[in-house]
Every structure is written in C-alpha cells, then in structure tokens.
Amino acid sequence: MKWDWGAVGDFMPQFWDGLLVTLQALALGSVISFVLGLVWALLMRAPTRWVTWPVGAVTEFVRNTPLLVQLFFLFYVLPEWGFTFSALTTGVFAIGLHYSTYTMQVYRAGIEAVPVGQWEAATALNLPVARTWRVVILPQAIRRVVPALGNYVIAMLKDTPLLMAITVLDMLGQARLFSQEHFQFTEPLTVIGVAFILISYLASLLMRALERRLVH
Amino acid sequence: MSTDIQPEQNPLDKRGTGELIRLDQVTKRFGDNTVLDHLDFSVEAGKHVTLIGPSGSGKTTILRLLMTLTKPDEGTITVDGQRLFPASDKEVREVRKKIGMVFQQFNLFPNMSVLRNITEAPVTVLGLSKDEAEARARELVDLVGLADKCDAYPAQLSGGQQQRVAIARALAMRPQVLLLDEVTSALDPELVAGVLDVLRDIARSTDITMLCVTHEMNFARDISDQVLMFDSGRIIEAGAPEKIFSEPEQDRTREFLSAVL
Numbered sequence: 367m368k369w370d371w372g373a374v375g376d377f378m379p380q381f382w383d384g385l386l387v388t389l390q391a392l393a394l395g396s397v398i399s400f401v402l403g404l405v406w407a408l409l410m411r412a413p414t415r416w417v418t419w420p421v422g423a424v425t426e427f428v429r430n431t432p433l434l435v436q437l438f439f440l441f442y443v444l445p446e447w448g449f450t451f452s453a454l455t456t457g458v459f460a461i462g463l464h465y466s467t468y469t470m471q472v473y474r475a476g477i478e479a480v481p482v483g484q485w486e487a488a489t490a491l492n493l494p495v496a497r498t499w500r501v502v503i504l505p506q507a508i509r510r511v512v513p514a515l516g517n518y519v520i521a522m523l524k525d526t527p528l529l530m531a532i533t534v535l536d537m538l539g540q541a542r543l544f545s546q547e548h549f550q551f552t553e554p555l556t557v558i559g560v561a562f563i564l565i566s567y568l569a570s571l572l573m574r575a576l577e578r579r580l581v582h
Numbered sequence: 583m584s585t586d587i588q589p590e591q592n593p594l595d596k597r598g599t600g601e602l603i604r605l606d607q608v609t610k611r612f613g614d615n616t617v618l619d620h621l622d623f624s625v626e627a628g629k630h631v632t633l634i635g636p637s638g639s640g641k642t643t644i645l646r647l648l649m650t651l652t653k654p655d656e657g658t659i660t661v662d663g664q665r666l667f668p669a670s671d672k673e674v675r676e677v678r679k680k681i682g683m684v685f686q687q688f689n690l691f692p693n694m695s696v697l698r699n700i701t702e703a704p705v706t707v708l709g710l711s712k713d714e715a716e717a718r719a720r721e722l723v724d725l726v727g728l729a730d731k732c733d734a735y736p737a738q739l740s741g742g743q744q745q746r747v748a749i750a751r752a753l754a755m756r757p758q759v760l761l762l763d764e765v766t767s768a769l770d771p772e773l774v775a776g777v778l779d780v781l782r783d784i785a786r787s788t789d790i791t792m793l794c795v796t797h798e799m800n801f802a803r804d805i806s807d808q809v810l811m812f813d814s815g816r817i818i819e820a821g822a823p824e825k826i827f828s829e830p831e832q833d834r835t836r837e838f839l840s841a842v843l
Contacts, residue, residue: 487689487748490649491703491755492678501702505693 373553377544381557384540391458391526391536392565396519398462403469407477408499410470429467434528436460441532457529465522472514476507509580516573520566537561602627602759602791603648608657610643610815617643619815620657627758630785630792632802632823635812636838641795645761648793649683650674662758679707682752683761686768688744690736690751696723697732700751708755715754722750726780742773746780753784760784762794774798781805799843803827811835 409421428436437460441453451459480503488498527538535543541554601624610618618640625631633641646652647659650666659666661677669677690699700719704710710718723729726746728739736744745765752760762781766774778801785792785805796802802809802823809826811819811834819832830836 481687481689483685483687483689484691486649486651487685487691489651490678490681490683490685491751492675492707493703494706497706502691502693506691509693 370550370553373548373550374557376548377541377554377557380540380544381537381554381561384535384537384558385561387454387529387534387539388523388526388536388561389565390454391461391529391534392519392523392569394458395461395465395522395526398459399465399469399518399522400515402462402466404473404504406466406470407473410474411477425467425470428464433460433464433525434531436464437528437532453532453534454529457532457534461522461525461529464525465518468518469515472511472518473507475514476511477503479510480506505580509577512573512577512580516570516577519569519573523562523565523569600627601625602662603793604658604660605644605647606658606660608647608654608659610640610647610652610654617815618647618654621816623810623817623820625759625791625793627791628789629807630794630805631808631810632794632796632806633810633812634796634799634802634826634838635810639812640815641812642763645683645763645793645795648759649681649761650678679755680758681761682755682757682759683763684745684748684752684765686764688736688741688748688768690744690748692736695733695735696728696739696747699736699747700754703751704754718754719750722753723747725753725783726750727776740773741769742776745769745773745777749777749780749784753790757790759791759793762792762796764795764797766796766798797842799827799839811838813838 406421406425410418412418412421437457440456440460444450444456484502484506485498488502493502526536529536530539530542537558541558544554545551603625605621605623608618608621609616617638621640621644633644635641643652647654647666648661653667662680664673664677666674666677691702694702697716697719700722701710701712701715704715704718705712720729720732723732726749728743728746728750731739731743731747736747739747745768749765765781766777769777778798781794782801782805784790792805794802794805806823808820809823810817811826811830811832813834819826819830819835826835827839830839
C-alpha cells in the first residue's frame with residue numbers, strides 16, 4: 367500500500383466542504399443541547415407533575431433510543447406529517463435534542479450541588495425567585511458543569527458522521543464519496559481521522575478556556 | 583455612621599413603644615422530634631434579645647421561622663402587625679423587607695464580588711439605582727472594616743471577613759430586625775473578636791432590633807436587653823443578662839452556663 371500525497375491534495379476541496387458541515391453540526395448541536403438541556407432541567411423542577419411527568423417521559427424516551435433511529439424518524443417521517451426541513455437542519459436538531467437529554471442530567475447535578483444556604487441567603491435578601499435562578503443559582507451550577515458539558519461536545523463530534531445516514535455530507539460523507547470515485551481509501555480516511563482528533567482537542571481547549579473564564 | 587444603617591421605616595416611632603415580633607403557641611416538628619413546643623414570646627422594637635441554650639433546643643428554628651425559611655406546624659407568628667403563615671406572597675415579601683439575617687456559614691454569593699453581594703438586593707428588591715446602592719455599600723464595608731476589599735471575591739477572604747461582608751449585606755437592606763444565627767460558630771477563634779466588635783458597634787449605634795443566637799456569652803451579656811434560655815423547645819428562663827448570667831433561677835440554666843462559660 368502506498369501513501370499518495372496527490373490523493374490528499376485531490377481530496378482537499380471536498381474535505382473543506384465536509385469540515386464545514388461537521389463544524390456546523392457540532393456547533394449548532396452543542397448550542398441546542400446546552401439550551402434545551404437547561405430547559406428540561408428547569409422544567410423537571412416544576413412544582414406540578416403535569417409538567418415533570420411528560421418532560422421526564424419524553425426525555426427518557428429520547429435518551430434511551432438510538433440517535434440513528436431518531437435521525438431516520440425525523441428525516442423520513444416528519445415530512446409525511448407536513449414538516450420538511452433540510453437534511454442538515456434535521457440532523458443538527460436531532461443531535462441537539464438527543465444530547466439535551468444527557469446535558470439535562472448534568473445541569474440537574476450542578477443545580478443540586480449549589481448549597482441550600484445560597485437559596486436561603488437569597489430568600490433572606492428577598493430576591494425574587496427568577497432573579498435568584500439567574501444571578502445566584504445558575505451561574506454557580508453552570509460553572510460546575512462546564513467540564514461535563516465539554517465531554518458531551520466531544521461525544522457529539524464523534525456522532526456527527528451518523529448524519530451521513532440522512533444524506534448529509536459531513537467529513538466522513540465526503541471521504542466516502544471521494545473513495546468511491548477514486549478508489550483511494552487510505553488518504554481521505556486518514557485525513558478526516560486527523561481532523562477529528564484536532565477538532566476534539568481544540569474543542570477541549572475551548573471548553574477549558576470557558577471554564578477558566580467562569581471561575582474566579 | 584449610625585444614620586446609614588437605620589431601618590427604612592420609622593423605627594423611632596416604634597422604639598420601646600410596642601412589640602415588633604410575636605410568636606403565639608408556635609410548634610415546629612421535624613418528624614417525631616418537636617423542636618418548638620407551643621412557644622410564646624414577643625420582642626419589642628429596638629430591643630436586643632439573645633437566645634441561649636443547648637444545641638437542638640430550637641433557637642435557630644425561631645430565626646428561620648421569622649425569615650420564612652421554614653413553616654410552623656402550629657401557632658401564629660406576627661411581625662410588625664402582619665401575620666405570617668398564612669400570608670400572600672406579597673405580604674411575605676413585605677415582611678421580609680423588614681428582616682435581615684446573617685448565617686452561621688455566611689452564605690455569600692461566591693460568583694459575585696463583595697460590592698455586588700451587597701448591592702444586588704438593594705438594586706433588585708428596593709429599586710435603588712446602582713450608584714445609590716454602591717454608595718450605601720461602600721459606607722457599610724467601611725463600617726465593617728473592609729473598605730479595601732470591595733472588588734474581592736468571597737473565596738479570597740477569611741471566614742471573619744466573609745462574615746463581616748454578610749453583615750454589611752444584611753444591613754444594606756436597612757432592616758428593622760437583624761437575625762444573627764450563630765454568626766461566629768464557623769470561625770477560627772482568632773477571627774471571632776473582629777466580627778463581634780462590628781456587631782457591638784451596630785447594637786450600640788443603631789435602633790435595629792436584634793435577635794441573636796450565640797454561644798458567646800460575654801457578647802450576649804454586653805449587647806442584650808433580654809436573654810432567653812431555651813431547653814427542649816421551650817423558654818425555661820428569661821430575664822436581663824445580669825440576672826440570667828449572675829443568678830439564674832433554674833438549675834438547667836446554671837448547668838448550661840457552667841458548661842459554656
């Protein structure tokens with residue numbers, strides 16, 4: 367087997383397209399999972415079972431079914447009900463939704479780890495509940511959970527190739543396409559392998575920087 | 583400096599003229615454990631009342647009830663004429679405005695600077711402008727001897743410094759009543775005096791009504807108008823500090839004092 371730098375060069379235009387898609391999916395998927403996970407976590411603290419029960423059931427269901435199945439469902443079934451989105455939009459939403467059911471548990475742990483004395487001090491100062499959440503509880507909870515959220519960013523990155531199943535051409539999709547056209551597998555797959563490692567590493571650096579910024 | 587930390591609402595009218603706090607037949611249980619047993623007592627405006635007694639005798643629970651951090655199982659609690667439990671949210675919030683509390687564990691907000699810890703509630707709750715609140719906060723950190731720590735975060739301060747910030751934070755709301763819940767119990771011994779000096783100063787120079795749970799008997803003797811001795815959820819003896827500390831009537835009080843003094 368011979369390494370062909372020429373093939374690497376030929377793959378580059380497609381690689382950049384794929385990289386862009388992967389990064390989009392990762393960035394948007396992360397944002398959706400961070401926001402939606404927080405929403406779930408807060409809803410699970412609602413005082414009534416009319417909220418906590420449905421939210422609990424839905425998130426449990428999403429967490430315990432494979433992302434690939436969810437992708438197929440959203441991509442092929444939703445249009446039958448009249449909801450049509452692009453493949454990438456569907457993919458980003460599916461990843462974000464799927465991982466939000468994990469991040470919600472991270473947030474829950476972070477919120478519960480804030481000492482009860484913080485709530486009591488806020489009550490003693492007569493701070494409104496919404497304000498207490500916003501300036502006292504959540505800043506402390508989120509600071510605690512940034513490292514755990516970072517792990518899910520890496521996990522999401524590694525799940526982005528699943529989008530290939532619904533026709534999205536991420537890095538793996540482009541590599542496969544290139545391989546099939548040129549019968550050269552080693553070079554494109556190696557290139558995207560290295561790219562995955564680099565993105566993971568950069569993402570972890572980014573999360574660590576965020577963590578440092580949040581910690582005083 | 584005394585004018586800066588006076589209560590917002592006319593304390594002078596009430597000073598010594600009537601009761602500000604009243605508990606009637608208040609009972610509080612945790613499971614099978616009765617922490618307060620049909621307790622009656624009242625505090626007049628401007629008075630300094632110290633609650634002493636063994637651990638678990640219900641002293642802290644009284645402060646927590648007044649701060650609405652916990653609910654009584656039976657009985658009524660009235661603050662400045664307003665009944666708590668039951669009361670509407672709005673009524674509860676009005677009562678809370680009159681009460682400040684300092685906790686054993688300080689409970690400063692670790693994500694906020696000293697100044698922000700003190701200005702947050704005056705701005706959010708009282709509607710002060712940021713400048714007004716900061717001016718007030720700077721006077722208070724000066725009062726508690728931490729003028730140079732405005733921009734520090736709680737984790738950068740000693741326990742004693744944190745507790746003094748917590749006192750300033752409570753005073754920034756200009757409460758009529760200050761609840762002090764074993765405020766020196768979590769401190770290293772050498773830091774206790776600094777905190778108590780600040781409180782003595784406040785007791786001397788303001789009209790704030792103080793309810794104080796403490797094991798610092800000298801401090802209690804210095805600042806109190808009245809001392810209440812608790813045991814098993816009841817007040818077993820009440821009186822002026824000179825009397826309680828020098829010639830207690832109850833054997834239980836004598837026992838307790840000889841153990842702590």
